[in-house]
Amino acid sequence: MIPAKHSNRYFYHFTHMDNIESIIDNGLISTNQKNSRGISHVNVANENIQIRRSNTQVPCHPHGNIHDYVPFYFAGTNPMLLSLLNNKNIDQPYVVYLAISIEKLNENHVIFTDASANTHNLPNFYSDPQHLDKLNWLQIDSKRWGTPRAELNARMAEVLVHNNVPLDWIESFIVFNKLCKERIEGLFKEKGLEKPKVTYEPFNDTRFYFTKFFFKDSENFKDRHNETLVTGPNSLKELYNEITDDIIERRSQERPFNPSFKDVKDALIKIKNNFCIIEELRGIYELETKNDAHRNMVCEHTKDVVGNLDSINYFDGLDDQDKAIVKLAGYFHDIGKGPKTKWKDGVQPAYADHPADSLKMMERILIEEFEDLSEYEIDSICFLVGYHDIIGDIINNGRTKKELIDLNKSGNDLNMLAALSLADIKSINYTWYFTTKMGIPNLIKNVLS
16 A cells, blocks of 8 residues: 555656647557557657666566656656756647656556666665655655755656556646647547546646746746746747748838948947947846856857857858858847846846847847848848857757757858857857867768758
8 A cells, every 4th residue: 555644646757748649549658669569759858868778677577678667757846857958858838747646556567766767876666655665755845946966866766657557547637838738628529538637737736847937036037937947949949930030021011210230240340349339238248147157247258259250160161241140140149148137136147048038139139220131141140149059059968959950951051050159169168169169060961961
């Protein structure tokens, strides 16, 4: 029997919204079952970890390897989701949690561990619920987002269900927004099934999603508390396309009133002479940064990036128009870190979503501040600003190259992006600069092929 003090608990599996129909049709099935039955799904897992799990043997009944099981976590506030989110490999609004009662541990094909099964040092595996007291519940129940590395694995204790989980085991679908709730309910209705329980957080006094509520002390985020902490790959692509199209359409319908710049080259001259010429650049002037990567004020880093471009071989190979575009994007790439009033005490913390915020700010700038801009210049500037970090993230931080492939950019576009990326990273960390520089030729080759 489940010890009484744990009887009100659940364990949780998170997946992509696009997998729900398959789960309705087939149940929630293990990776090996999916492969053998040819069932495709949207993968939200870390590829390197999955390779390790596929070779990890389970030492107790019903044995097999980890990929013979459907994995769940006891923890609702899940460091694995936070890691995927910070690596920009997932669109959190489309993540759905499945909640299953802890009573299912009484089934003879359900086992659990006292730590993550992702590591080389295996956790302890248990089939008897009486061993639940051996888990570190203080960590598992923690509402903290960050977890000390020494305690992380204990927080990620798992439940493993052999082969498949029947649909009727799912007590609730937990969703980020109304769109996912309506889609799940609609799928059940289409298939003639009883309406499922679909809830928003908190569920069982637990919160599951990471939002900009994290910056609740900042006045500028007061209307953004329910927004995802980091913009995911599909959402960023949609944002880039929408903003680019909107700028082009609005510029075709109206002329800017009293613009600061005649064109791109005029902007470069004027910004060099007066960094604070427009409000977005004033917002990062003398903005201090408090994180492990950056040491300079944001404005000084920005100037360094523009200055570094002349030493980058990818920049040297561009024509004059593209060089001007990349330099202008260099001035604008970090404006999303500002304004200074965005942050408590006027000091900017590490903020992974600044490229998306920078891209949003480009809409006003490119509509109102330029007398002449071609569609090519608009698209190129928005692309470079919104994706200035993607090459470094792919090579150094595990961001998937599929995001870059899906943008369907030309070799010249990628050379422009490589130039800005290297200039940016060179201003931050020379080791990262070297590894990125070495990795770019192969990355570009793979993306173009």
